[in-house]
Amino acid sequence: MSEVPRRKAWWRARALAPYAFIAPFFVLFFVFGLFPLCFSIYLSLHQWEPAAGLAAMQWVGLDNYHFALTDPWFHKSLFNTLWLAVASGLPQHLVAVPLAFFIHIKLRRSRNLVVAAYFVPYITSSVAIALIFSTLYSKDFGAINAALEALGRLPGVGALLEGFRPDWLGDADWTKPSVAFVIFWRYIGWNVVLYLSALQVIDPSLYEAATLDGAGTWQQFRHIALPLLRPMMFFAITLTLIGNLQLFEEPFILIGTESGVSQSAMTTAMFMYRVAFSDGDFGTASAISWLLFLIIAGLTWANTKLFNRGGNGHGAL
Numbered sequence: 001m002s003e004v005p006r007r008k009a010w011w012r013a014r015a016l017a018p019y020a021f022i023a024p025f026f027v028l029f030f031v032f033g034l035f036p037l038c039f040s041i042y043l044s045l046h047q048w049e050p051a052a053g054l055a056a057m058q059w060v061g062l063d064n065y066h067f068a069l070t071d072p073w074f075h076k077s078l079f080n081t082l083w084l085a086v087a088s089g090l091p092q093h094l095v096a097v098p099l100a101f102f103i104h105i106k107l108r109r110s111r112n113l114v115v116a117a118y119f120v121p122y123i124t125s126s127v128a129i130a131l132i133f134s135t136l137y138s139k140d141f142g143a144i145n146a147a148l149e150a151l152g153r154l155p156g157v158g159a160l161l162e163g164f165r166p167d168w169l170g171d172a173d174w175t176k177p178s179v180a181f182v183i184f185w186r187y188i189g190w191n192v193v194l195y196l197s198a199l200q201v202i203d204p205s206l207y208e209a210a211t212l213d214g215a216g217t218w219q220q221f222r223h224i225a226l227p228l229l230r231p232m233m234f235f236a237i238t239l240t241l242i243g244n245l246q247l248f249e250e251p252f253i254l255i256g257t258e259s260g261v262s263q264s265a266m267t268t269a270m271f272m273y274r275v276a277f278s279d280g281d282f283g284t285a286s287a288i289s290w291l292l293f294l295i296i297a298g299l300t301w302a303n304t305k306l307f308n309r310g311g312n313g314h315g316a317l
Contacts, residue, residue, distance in 0.1 A: 040290070073271060076266065077270065083176055084179060088180040099192055103196060120189070134254060142168070152164070183250055195232060198228075234303070241299055251266075252270055269292070275288060
């Protein structure tokens with residue numbers, strides 16, 4: 001080979017080298033990301049049982065979507081999901097914002113230790129958390145009912161708590177509140193860390209100027225911290241919204257496949273799992289997943305519009 005073709009080949013190999021190095025990412029993304037996404041859309045328009053093979057797929061069009069939208073169990077699962085999302089998500093931020101501000105202002109030396117303690121539940125295994133709370137929620141031997149029984153022996157309290165021994169995970173009236181508390185307990189530390197990180201970048205001179213003007217801690221929280229936390233609040237609430245509408249692990253492990261009495265804690269993700277793996281209807285399950293995606297996208301858009309209407313996030317004393 002002459003010098004010129006050899007040089008051209010060398011330059012061609014050098015130009016293609018970056019694409020060769022990045023090719024594994026695109027291959028993995030296509031195989032495990034893009035292909036499953038596109039196949040789920042295609043699958044949602046078909047009726048298919050995996051055991052029968054791909055040749056058994058039958059085109060049904062939008063029948064799977066129509067079936068899901070008219071299925072009362074889908075409506076119930078969607079109601080349960082929204083109930084759990086609001087009951088566990090809203091208190092997280094109502095508690096996390098002032099708690100992060102208190103830690104930022106009052107606990108400067110022990111801040112890292114306190115934040116680590118709050119963050120531990122977030123990084124703990126879902127199975128371990130569910131098993132611990134299953135023990136705590138036990139009707140006959142749980143620590144919660146044991147504490148209620150001990151409080152019932154106190155003078156003046158016994159009449160209020162007499163006979164109050166709920167079956168937290170077996171009574172339809174208490175199933176959703178019990179699951180919602182576990183979700184709240186697990187993720188509040190994550191939100192505290194988010195808000196605390198945002199508070200730490202606020203200019204301390206703003207608090208100093210407010211103090212010189214006679215503003216107390218509450219006024220500083222209301223007129224300085226809250227307005228400047230709006231971008232982080234939008235980010236944290238968006239994450240909570242997306243995560244809570246896809247709830248699966250906590251209720252599934254706590255309640256099991258039965259999803260509580262009268263399916264009182266069956267979320268949409270759990271219903272989708274049951275349709276796919278118990279009923280063997282992967283087409284309808286794919287349709288449910290895309291309906292859930294549209295609901296999440298719509299609520300996320302509404303959340304974005306709500307925060308954009310609130311202004312630019314700056315406040316004045």
